[in-house]
Amino acid sequence: MLALSRKKNESLIINNNVEITILEIKGEQVKIGITAPKDVSIYRKEVYVQIQDANKAAVDTDGMAALKKMLEH
Amino acid sequence: MTITTKVFGEISIDDERIINFPGGIIGFPDLTQFAMLHDEEDDVASIHWLQSIQEPAFAMPVIDPLIVMENYNPEVEDELLKPLGDIKPEELLVLVTLTVPQDLTKMTVNLKGPIIINAGNRTACQTIIDGEEYKVKFPIYDILQARKAGE
Numbered sequence: 001m002l003a004l005s006r007k008k009n010e011s012l013i014i015n016n017n018v019e020i021t022i023l024e025i026k027g028e029q030v031k032i033g034i035t036a037p038k039d040v041s042i043y044r045k046e047v048y049v050q051i052q053d054a055n056k057a058a059v060d061t062d063g064m065a066a067l068k069k070m071l072e073h
Numbered sequence: 074m075t076i077t078t079k080v081f082g083e084i085s086i087d088d089e090r091i092i093n094f095p096g097g098i099i100g101f102p103d104l105t106q107f108a109m110l111h112d113e114e115d116d117v118a119s120i121h122w123l124q125s126i127q128e129p130a131f132a133m134p135v136i137d138p139l140i141v142m143e144n145y146n147p148e149v150e151d152e153l154l155k156p157l158g159d160i161k162p163e164e165l166l167v168l169v170t171l172t173v174p175q176d177l178t179k180m181t182v183n184l185k186g187p188i189i190i191n192a193g194n195r196t197a198c199q200t201i202i203d204g205e206e207y208k209v210k211f212p213i214y215d216i217l218q219a220r221k222a223g224e
Binding site: 038039041043047048049050051052053054055056057058059060061062063064066067070071 | 079096098099100101120130131132133134150152153155156170171172173174175176177180181183185186199200201209210217218221
């Protein structure tokens with residue numbers, strides 16, 4: 001991983017079209033501004049991981065036979 | 074073409090039935106081609122399978138979210154749908170994945186990460202809905218039981 005130090009109001013440019021700016025530093029929390037093309041999806045990682053896990057869980061369909069039975073009658 | 078599927082073994086499908094996910098699905102960027110499969114003899118609550126073409130073991134059951142939430146209407150920014158091309162409203166298809174564990178009472182759908190398909194050009198994506206309104210693990214056992222009782 002590339003690690004760069006930045007101060008408040010300093011930025012990074014990624015790939016010519018994404019700009020990340022440190023807007024505010026307050027104790028343990030950092031507010032980050034991101035300017036990117038609108039088709040670039042940006043997610044909080046913990047939410048992304050939740051959806052990824054849900055996709056994995058959906059593939060393990062242990063109860064599908066039981067579900068079919070439940071809905072049949 | 075012939076594909077190997079998780080649920081239906083080896084089957085033959087028309088190339089025109091392949092759905093392209095240019096960005097893959099969330100957490101699986103390499104899975105860019107899927108087919109929607111349905112067992113016609115075993116029609117249960119409109120469950121379809123989103124089967125990966127590239128990875129035979131990867132298939133997710135999907136359903137129409139309106140089956141479990143009548144007023145499901147997530148807000149998706151137009152820009153996020155741009156990669157899907159021009160979408161006619163009647164060709165917009167929204168599906169949610171279904172998780173079916175052994176204990177059916179723990180069955181859920183993912184309302185926060187819907188699959189959005191442009192049926193016109195068979196291009197699709199999975200997106201994440203902002204906010205707290207829609208849950209990743211929305212329980213549906215009681216809802217399906219109630220629907221069944223009402224039939």
